[in-house]
Amino acid sequence: MRVLVVEDDRDLNRQLVTALTDAGYAVDSAFDGEEGYFLGETEPYDLVILDTGLPKMDGISVLEQWRRAERKMPVIILTARDRWSDKVTGIDAGADDYVAKPFHMEELLARIRAQVRRASGHARSDLECGPLRLDTKTARVTLSGQPVKLTSHEYRLLAYLMHHNERVVSRTELVEHLYEQDFDRDSNTIEVFIGRLRKKIPPDMIKTIRGLGYRLSREVDDN
């Protein structure tokens, strides 16, 4: 899952990036409205955390322009302006949720999980696929009830596949959603991590669809 943080306060931006990275997200950050708008316009984020009081271009305008450009990723507005008139303005501009500063990081993380789940069409916080189970709250994976130990990159990959299970996910899509912007996209890291994952879960669950990508499926003995 790839997240964009647009926040001009450098300390808060750093804290958000750290907390989100720790929670298993690939995080890009922007420090002003123009930079934020450009990233959100060009990169396929799964979620954006957007401050409203930004230099160069305010958050509400950034959001409105994204929505006009048909960018539909979930956006959580993070702002000190917590009056209801501000909230209504934010939601009407196309935000999906609203978190007022000063906030509790746990609350923000919970809202992020909820938005990511909602965007991929899942109603509950723990995702299931056959014997596999992923609790997004605690970032724990179990296989038939037994915990599976994963590195953070393996977790990111599996979490993305679980969010989009039974669907073919291209290698490009995986690269775009799992790594920060400055990741070297020509490397074969995706293949390496798929290989490692197949050693930890029933290998047939992740199918390679030649020329298209991968599919996580609960039907183990398909072909």
Added chain:
Amino acid sequence: MTTNSLAFRLFATAVAWTLLALPIAGAIIYSLYAQEVATSFDRRLTVLLTVVLSDTIDHGDQEPGDPKDVGEPLFEVTHSGWYWQIKPLDGRPGREIKSRSLADMSIPLPSENNVEPNEREVRIASLDGPLEQRLRVAETIYVFGEGKMAQRYSVAIAGTLGEVDTSLRNFRTRLALALSLAGIGFLALTLFQVRFGLFPLAKVEKGLTAIRSGDATRLDVGLPQEIRPLQQELNALLKSNQEIVERARTHVGNLAHALKTPLAVIRNEARDDQSPLARKVTEQADIMTDQVNLYLDRARMAARVGVIGRVTEVRPVSESIIRALERIYHDKQLSFSTDCTPGTRFQGERQDLEEMLGNLLDNASKWARSKVILAASPLPDSGNGAGHWLEIRVDDDGPGLTPEQMADPVIRGRRLDETKPGSGLGHSIVADLAHSYSGKLELARSEHGGLSARLILPLAT
């Protein structure tokens, strides 16, 4: 028309002027008329005297002859009030003749009453005649005969003043009547003039009432040139008042932004650290957050005090908030229903209504299992002059509150439930805001199972 009003001042001045001026004018007109009447009466007597004198001279020689034609029939009617008389003076014998109307009486003579002659040697005086008639008498002295035979005669004409008096009395009555009518007409005209002239001021009064009741934000009535500057100044004042409030709100918002971001940074920095210092920092940051929120709310409320009223339609505000909440609580699949009586308008700022409805609806959505119900309607007029009020009720089907919690849930800083995210100050903010509008917030058990929050606010009429 109260005594301390422009209308009264103008009208009272007009009344005073009328009461003073009309009698004086009447007196002057009357005296001029009376003088004119007297002068013309005297002229007539003088003419008659001349006629009688020349007639008697024509028909006599050493002594007066009988006048043949003096051209006044009333001299022939007994006691008519019109008389002539010729008699010798100085107690000497001589011919004495008089008009038939005088019968056996005689005319009182000015020469015997020390009246001085005028430049034509005629003495004119008003004297009491026979039969209690007031007479105007004109008399001249003429000498008949020559030498020793010369004898001074008094030739006199008398006319009764009765008809002059009657004519003057009639004139006085008519004059008084005419002047009274003129006075009444003048006062009526003044009354109309005052009303018509001051009509723009009545419009100003209406316009100000409309501003006060929130139906208008500026004075926009067509005013005459003289008080148009007043209107412009007033509108400028209203505008600057609104701008000051807007600026105060903006500053408050900026302050919030300036303080809350560092607070968020401090809190997050101390989050993962279990040291006593980190715990202290977290605790103090929370206190600071509450303080910032408390005083921001107060500043927002203070910024509103004294602002001339605005009117906010309840329905669009509740709809926009519900639209936002449907998005925020998308996962809960809540059903929101709104029952808003048309014309339910809140006498106050839109932002404040948004804040109250937002907090109540947010709270209800947070706790509701499946539905949130909003109903807004004007309350029937209590008829005791307490003003007009509207009621907004927000119900949910959540767990609700215990009676103890309901008894005092609005004390600032107390969280109703620590497990739900959010500041927990929702109800206290709503209660404070409602209170600042002289309204109130009441909590009760809802018929739908959860909490029922009832908000009473001033209704714009």
